[in-house]
Amino acid sequence: MQEQYLEEEHLMFQEAVRDFMKREVIPFHEQWEKDGVVDPEVWKKAGAQGMLCMDFPEEYGGMGFKDFRFNAIVSEQISKAAASGLGFPLQNDIVAPYCSSYFTDEQKRRWMPGMVTGDIITAIAMTEPGTGSDLAGIQTTAVKKKDHYVLNGSKTFITNGILGNLVFVVAKTNPDDNYGGFSILAVEADRKGFSRGKNLDKIGLKAQDTAELFFEDVEVPLDCLIGQEGAGFYYLMHNLAQERLSIAVIGVATAEACLEETIQYCKDRKAFGRSIGSFQNSRFKLAEMKTEVTIARTFVDQCVMELNAGMLSQEKASMAKYWVTEMQCKVVDQCLQLHGGYGYMTEYMVAKAYTDSRVQKIYGGTNEIMKEIIGRGMGF
Numbered sequence: 001m002q003e004q005y006l007e008e009e010h011l012m013f014q015e016a017v018r019d020f021m022k023r024e025v026i027p028f029h030e031q032w033e034k035d036g037v038v039d040p041e042v043w044k045k046a047g048a049q050g051m052l053c054m055d056f057p058e059e060y061g062g063m064g065f066k067d068f069r070f071n072a073i074v075s076e077q078i079s080k081a082a083a084s085g086l087g088f089p090l091q092n093d094i095v096a097p098y099c100s101s102y103f104t105d106e107q108k109r110r111w112m113p114g115m116v117t118g119d120i121i122t123a124i125a126m127t128e129p130g131t132g133s134d135l136a137g138i139q140t141t142a143v144k145k146k147d148h149y150v151l152n153g154s155k156t157f158i159t160n161g162i163l164g165n166l167v168f169v170v171a172k173t174n175p176d177d178n179y180g181g182f183s184i185l186a187v188e189a190d191r192k193g194f195s196r197g198k199n200l201d202k203i204g205l206k207a208q209d210t211a212e213l214f215f216e217d218v219e220v221p222l223d224c225l226i227g228q229e230g231a232g233f234y235y236l237m238h239n240l241a242q243e244r245l246s247i248a249v250i251g252v253a254t255a256e257a258c259l260e261e262t263i264q265y266c267k268d269r270k271a272f273g274r275s276i277g278s279f280q281n282s283r284f285k286l287a288e289m290k291t292e293v294t295i296a297r298t299f300v301d302q303c304v305m306e307l308n309a310g311m312l313s314q315e316k317a318s319m320a321k322y323w324v325t326e327m328q329c330k331v332v333d334q335c336l337q338l339h340g341g342y343g344y345m346t347e348y349m350v351a352k353a354y355t356d357s358r359v360q361k362i363y364g365g366t367n368e369i370m371k372e373i374i375g376r377g378m379g380f
């Protein structure tokens with residue numbers, strides 16, 4: 001985030017988050033990568049530090065910060081610390097808006113304080129084995145009985161899928177209605193009939209838990225419905241702009257962090273008696289990357305301010321997600337190349353960023369779907 005967009009309180013928060021990463025995350029992340037999941041205690045420590053659901057009202061433990069710059073600071077510091085195992089952005093940027101906008105007062109009392117302290121870890125389950133991009137094709141159903149829904153179906157690729165103890169499940173409550181038939185149910189992980197598959201083995205994001213979830217005749221009380229029955233699709237569409245911007249924030253921060261590392265590497269590493277940065281090719285590559293990262297940064301910061309003002313359109317959020325994640329993957333690849341063989345070693349940040357970055361073009365709506373949205377915005 002460009003410093004001029006940050007005020008005194010943001011800078012203080014940024015410093016505190018940076019310290020937290022140094023103290024509580026960086027020394028342990030390698031172990032978490034081997035474990036395939038972070039220690040859940042780090043969620044509680046982050047909660048105690050005020051890094052979770054900062055926008056929730058103070059009466060529910062939050063700080064009432066209605067300013068996405070705070071969310072962006074958390075995500076950026078995670079990227080800069082190469083701590084991709086932390087699923088905080090999912091809770092802060094993607095799940096929290098559903099809670100703020102659609103929770104009843106009773107649901108706020110029940111779940112918000114735990115989400116702030118890190119005792120409650122959330123997940124959002126849309127994707128199914130048979131469908132991802134085409135959300136209207138989901139097969140999970142929630143059939144309404146007298147005082148509960150009966151939930152049946154399975155979900156896959158769910159972030160926080162192993163640690164999550166409150167899952168927001170998208171299900172069809174009216175299978176005959178393509179878009180009006182969706183609802184979102186909050187499912188506590190101890191409900192009978194809920195189970196998890198294995199922690200999925202991925203090429204990157206090694207410390208982040210991603211899992212399949214199964215729902216077999218799970219009885220979900222009616223008071224666990226989020227907002228109105230049948231309004232799920234509308235809620236999803238409404239919140240996707242923030243989700244996409246959240247991914248772009250991670251994208252630009254990762255590119256910046258890799259570039260910083262690479263500039264230093266190019267100064268330190270010698271070949272043919274000169275620093276490798278002094279070769280024209282290296283200098284030009286660095287110049288191109290610096291330019292593109294700066295353009296991305298300017299655009300993302302502008303989108304953050306538009307989101308704060310309630311002005312960020314779906315199309316613009318899609319542009320940010322698409323363009324910034326393409327830029328991220330390109331920059332990370334070029335940074336790796338400038339590291340030579342060391343870039344291929346996982347102890348180097350660029351190597352980890354290389355495998356971590358790839359998914360950015362896929363989740364949160366693939367970049368092809370982003371282009372569809374941008375194209376539709378032009379009347380096609």
Ligand SMILES: Cc1cc2nc3c(=O)[nH]c(=O)nc-3n(C[C@H](O)[C@H](O)[C@H](O)COP(=O)(O)OP(=O)(O)OC[C@H]3O[C@@H](n4cnc5c(N)ncnc54)[C@H](O)[C@@H]3O)c2cc1C
Nearest residue numbers: 124125126127131132133157158159362363364365366368
């Ligand atoms: C690490 C990880 C974490 C994830 N976390 C979550 C999560 O927390 N919750 C969740 O619900 N999901 C999650 N996902 C799922 C993710 O959002 C989906 O993988 C993604 O939306 C794509 O869906 P799909 O995998 O079914 O691919 P498909 O939809 O089958 O797409 C396959 C290919 O076809 C292309 N395609 C599809 N439709 C079109 C079209 N109309 N025009 C042009 N091209 C098209 C796609 O762009 C893609 O290239 C996660 C995925 C990963 C890998």
